[in-house]
Amino acid sequence: MGKKINPILFRLKKNTVYHSLWYTFKKNFCYYLKCDILIREIIRRNFLFINLSYIDIIISNKLTINLYINNVDQFNIIENYLDVFVFQISKILKKNVILNFVFNHVLNxxxxxxxxxxxxxxxxxxxxxxxxxxxxxxxxxxxxxxxxxxxxxxxxxxxxxxxxxxxxxxxxxxxxxxxxxxxxxxxxxxxxxxxxxxxxxxx
Missing domain, CATH: 3.30.1140.32 (Ribosomal protein S3, C-terminal domain)
Known part of the structure; x- marks a missing residue:
């Protein structure tokens, strides 16, 4: 059996982009990485019934999350749950959360x-x-x-x-x-x- 590599990882910085945009010192790297993984798990758990194309997490003075959605109608389904979701995310890193929805119509x-x-x-x-x-x-x-x-x-x-x-x-x-x-x-x-x-x- 040949050893396989993930095609996305193989093309990073050439044709694909990073979806985790943050930088920290070595002593805080493990903590930020765990938070990044935990935030993605919470998003997948809360928005299980929605087809999310990509999830961008940008950590600076604020925590910015970009959710890429294919269908505008899907936003109307989750509109009532956004306040609870933002509060749940803000407790992880203790930062202000900015939640952006990007409508991406390109099939992936x-x-x-x-x-x-x-x-x-x-x-x-x-x-x-x-x-x-x-x-x-x-x-x-x-x-x-x-x-x-x-x-x-x-x-x-x-x-x-x-x-x-x-x-x-x-x-x-x-x-x-x-x-x-x-x-x-x-x-x-x-x-x-x-x-x-x-x-x-x-x-």
Whole structure:
């Protein structure tokens, strides 16, 4: 087996950007890192039913959080819970919190994974799910979807994957997105991996 590297980590500062923007001295680094991870977990837990593309955390004199949303209607769902959420976050770093919502209409790998998870929970056929999502994203240069686990309740775990176009993993200059997640089903946990090869000017 070859050793794999995360395609996003492989392209940092070339085609991808950091989503944690803060700097501190060595003695405080561990504390800030734990806070960063904890804030992201709280966001995912509170906004579980919302498709967030990216989460930017900027720590300076204030704590700035940018949440990238694909659909404007999703903001109306969480509007009533924002005060409680901001209060919960402010207790972690004891800083003033600025919460920004950015409406990002460009499709990314996380959006595809979100759609795949919803269809799996609706108990659709795995092959049909992969085929439909690939056809939706045929305008991109390439897309690969892989689902692994006890697919459709079989006794032995297996992988089901399909590819449209091409996925150049070793060419750093190309804009390649990657996302992996898990979903709990009646028969156990299924792992989902998405690779998306987009045009260089798309973010």
């Amino acid at each position: 790998a996380k959006n595809i994974a979100y759609n795949v998870v919803n269809q799996i929970l609706n108990k659709n056929s795995i092959k049909k799910i992969i085929k439909e999502e690939l056809l939706k994203n045929r305008k991109n240069f390439g897309c690969k979807i892989q689902i692994s686990g006890r697919l459709e309740g079989v006794d032995i775990a297996r992988k089901e994957w399909s590819l449209i176009g091409r996925i150049p993993l070793h060419t750093i200059k190309y804009n390649l997105e990657y996302y992996q997640c898990e979903t709990l089903t009646q028969y156990g946990i299924l792992g989902i991996k998405i690779w998306l090869f987009k045009k260089n000017n798309e973010k």
